[in-house]
Amino acid sequence: xxxxxxxxxxxxxxxxxxxxxxxxxxxxxxxxxxxxxxxxxxxxxxxxxxxxxxxxxxxxxxxxxxxxxxxxxxxxxxxxxxxxxxxxxxxxxxxxxxxxxxxxxxxxxxxxxxxxxxxxxxxxxxxxxxxxxxxxxxxxxxxxxxxxxxxxxxxxxxxxxxxxxxxxxxxxxxxxxxxxxxxxxxxxxxxxxxxxxxxxxxxxxxxxxxxxxxxxxxxxxxxxxxxxxxxxxxxxxxxxxxxx
Amino acid sequence: xxxxxxxxxxxxxxxxxxxxxxxxxxxxxxxxxxxxxxxxxxxxxxxxxxxxxxxxxxxxxxxxxxxxxxxxxxxxxxxxxxxxxxxxxxxxxxxxxxxxxxxxxxxxxxxxxxxxxxxxxxxxxxxxxxxxxxxxxxxxxxxxxxxxxxxxxxxxxxxxxxxxxxxxxxxxxxxxxxxxxxxxxxxxxxxxxxxxxxxxxxxxxxxxxxxxxxxxxxxxxxxxxxxxxxxxxxxxxxxxxxxxxxxxxxxxxxxxxxxxxxxxxxxxxxxxxxxxxxxxxxxxxxxxxxxxxxxxxxxxxxxxxxxxxxxxxxxxxxxxxxxxxxxxxxxxxxxxxxxxx
Numbered sequence: 001x002x003x004x005x006x007x008x009x010x011x012x013x014x015x016x017x018x019x020x021x022x023x024x025x026x027x028x029x030x031x032x033x034x035x036x037x038x039x040x041x042x043x044x045x046x047x048x049x050x051x052x053x054x055x056x057x058x059x060x061x062x063x064x065x066x067x068x069x070x071x072x073x074x075x076x077x078x079x080x081x082x083x084x085x086x087x088x089x090x091x092x093x094x095x096x097x098x099x100x101x102x103x104x105x106x107x108x109x110x111x112x113x114x115x116x117x118x119x120x121x122x123x124x125x126x127x128x129x130x131x132x133x134x135x136x137x138x139x140x141x142x143x144x145x146x147x148x149x150x151x152x153x154x155x156x157x158x159x160x161x162x163x164x165x166x167x168x169x170x171x172x173x174x175x176x177x178x179x180x181x182x183x184x185x186x187x188x189x190x191x192x193x194x195x196x197x198x199x200x201x202x203x204x205x206x207x208x209x210x211x212x213x214x215x216x217x218x219x220x221x222x223x224x225x226x227x228x229x230x231x232x233x234x235x236x237x238x239x240x241x242x243x244x
Numbered sequence: 245x246x247x248x249x250x251x252x253x254x255x256x257x258x259x260x261x262x263x264x265x266x267x268x269x270x271x272x273x274x275x276x277x278x279x280x281x282x283x284x285x286x287x288x289x290x291x292x293x294x295x296x297x298x299x300x301x302x303x304x305x306x307x308x309x310x311x312x313x314x315x316x317x318x319x320x321x322x323x324x325x326x327x328x329x330x331x332x333x334x335x336x337x338x339x340x341x342x343x344x345x346x347x348x349x350x351x352x353x354x355x356x357x358x359x360x361x362x363x364x365x366x367x368x369x370x371x372x373x374x375x376x377x378x379x380x381x382x383x384x385x386x387x388x389x390x391x392x393x394x395x396x397x398x399x400x401x402x403x404x405x406x407x408x409x410x411x412x413x414x415x416x417x418x419x420x421x422x423x424x425x426x427x428x429x430x431x432x433x434x435x436x437x438x439x440x441x442x443x444x445x446x447x448x449x450x451x452x453x454x455x456x457x458x459x460x461x462x463x464x465x466x467x468x469x470x471x472x473x474x475x476x477x478x479x480x481x482x483x484x485x486x487x488x489x490x491x492x493x494x495x496x497x498x499x500x501x502x503x504x505x506x507x508x509x510x511x512x513x514x515x516x517x518x519x520x521x522x523x524x525x526x527x528x529x530x531x532x533x534x535x536x537x538x539x540x541x542x543x544x545x546x547x548x549x550x551x552x553x554x555x556x557x558x559x560x561x562x563x564x565x566x567x568x569x570x571x572x573x574x575x576x577x578x579x580x581x582x583x584x585x
Contacts, residue, residue: 049449071448081449089442091506092435100439103432104451110460116432141442160451 001063002027002164002196003048003079008057009220010047017043019220020057025164030190031198032211036241039217041200042084045166049074049081061164076105078163084172086149090142094133094152097141099124101159124159131155131185147178154185165189167199171206179203183210204242208232216241271419278411286407292519293411293418294475295499299511300425301468302496307505308429309461310441311364314493315372318356318379319466321488323349323473325383328396328483338401338478345474346467352379353466354459361458364444376490384485395484398477414475421471426508428464437461469496498536502543504550513552 003025010018018040025031033041046052048059050071059067066074089097102120103109128134131151136144144152150170157165170186171179187210189195201207207214207228214231216224218241224234231237278286298320305313327345330336356375363371383390390396404410428434436457439447448454477483486492495518496511503514521539525532547554 070453072451072453075449075451083446083449087443087446089439089446091442092438096435097439100432100435100452101450103435108432109436109452109457111432112434113427113431115427115430116435117430119432156450 001025002029002061003198004060005048006058006060008044008047008054008059010043010052010055016220018047021217021220021222023215023222025196025198026213027196028190028194029196029212030186030210031196031213031215032207033198033200033215033217034202034204034207034241035200035217038219040220041217042168043220044217045081045168045200049079049166075160078161079166080157080160080162080164081166082150082153082157082168082170084168086146086153088141088144088149088152088156091140093138093140094128094144094155095124095137097152098127098155098159101156102127105160127155127158130158130189132181147174150174150178150182154182158189162195164196164198167197169201170199171201171203179206186210274415275412278408283407286411288519288523290407290411290414290479292516293414294472294479295495295515295519296512297418297421297468297475298472298496299499299503299515300422301465301472302493303500303505303511304425304429304437304461304465304468306497306500307507307511308434308441309437309458310444311361311458311462312369313372313465314369314490314497315356315360315374315376315379316465316469316496317490317492318372318376318488319349319353319469320473320476320492321379321383321483321485322352323470324477324483324487325390325396327474327477328398329389331398332396338404342474345477346470349470349473350463350467353463353470357459357462357466361455361462372493373490376488376493379488380485380490383488390485393485395482395487397482399481400478404478410479414479417471417475421468422512425468429508433457433460498540501550502540504553504556506549507552507556510550510552514550517551 001024003023005021005023007020007022008018009016009020021040021044023033023044033044035041043052047054047057050069054067057067058065061074061077061079064077066077066079069077089100092100096116099116099120100109102123103111103116106120108119125134125137128137131154133148133151133155136148141149141152150173154167154170167186171182174182183206186197186199190197199211211228214224214226214228215222216231216234216237223240224231224237226234232242274289278289298316301319302313302316305311305316323345325345326348327341330341330344331338334341360368360371360375383395384393386392399405400410404413429437436447436452439450439452440454440457444454473483473487476487499514499518500511501514502518503512504510518536521536522532525535529535543550549557
């Protein structure tokens, strides 16, 4: 068990956004969380990574309780998230952004004297090759297309050597071509670096294309969980989300 | 040949290995010129060098970290007071007193920065103003210790009373400090500050303890202002509460904005131009702030990147302007007033 949440809950005033969610993610699994808008998918991610403080419940990662840890510590342990809206560094180049993640992962972020430019260049180049951003290596973040920004965010995440990657709608706003490439990439990453991926997505072709396990959230509660076939056959899921 | 091409040609040595020779030449000019100009211009050059550090101090927070500070003068003033008080009361070596002065400025930055760096956006800016004004009132009201509105006077050791010697003493401190600043902003730590500036929400999620980095940056900025302070107080033969205020901090803001906040050398250039304008125009008219105000208006309206930022924008493709745009778009402006920290 890589990630486990126990009765994770969060309420905003009277609205219970995430309601006692128990979720297990196995190692080397591609796990999708689906559900209608407002089901609590993003809030759930925010609770796991401490973007928000959980109201109740526990998050256990690699057998250790990480509920009380600040975000950067969670990240240092190998649980990395990407944001829904491609969250990148507009004034840094692609290389510089990924390099910073690598530097931080290697514990060099407090080095005050060596020029950062020359550090871990091969690692950075490898990551950029892998996600297909090698050609844009020296381009500023804000001049990238939306799809490339998403890929850059993924590259930054890879720079942190994730064991578990949380992706919030990894293909949102991408063309069909880019979507297919991203799906390929995620599968390839799982196979090559034993990455576990937990993602949310509205595009059902992506969900049923790569997910091995699916959890369905509705109004903050888990209403179904299982293999894609099981979830697809579930009556309740069809009623609230898949639309028959 | 377009003007842009000419500028590019002139600046091209800076993109090559030969840049070292150009820097050596610059150094030679800095050392050579003052021996051939009058005392007055030596004074002006010294002030330019000191103010460069003050402007860099502000820019570490604003240009590199995206945190607006109107309080850098608090650390300049604190260091100046600490130096003079130590020198008067203990009669220790002048240099040792200066070092203590810098450390006191840094300590003040650590104490106040601990509170300030918890905030961001407009609240950060207001808190720095609060600290500057508090420093002003402490020095203004504590008559027995700080001399109140009269401030404190100091006569530096005999050897430093000569303008040329003091100029050289200033250079010996300012040049290594500027070199160290270059290493700092290009180091992994400097890169992490740019990350905080560009996207504070994201930065903890690449494993960077943001509050710690912000506090370290704040203290380093404080140390640079303090370094300017211990050079300024003996140069000025004294210090008064007015060197601790938000108004004085505003000088650093103007210098950095004038030269270009997203560039390394911008604040230095800004300090040089600002000091020159100050001296030159105050010769001509007592309304010199009006002229400087007009210059600022032009910069803000037509040269948003400051002088150097605008030049770099025109030199796309060169090493200086390698990323093309120096200014972020409005939407991504890191200096817009965010509330999350």
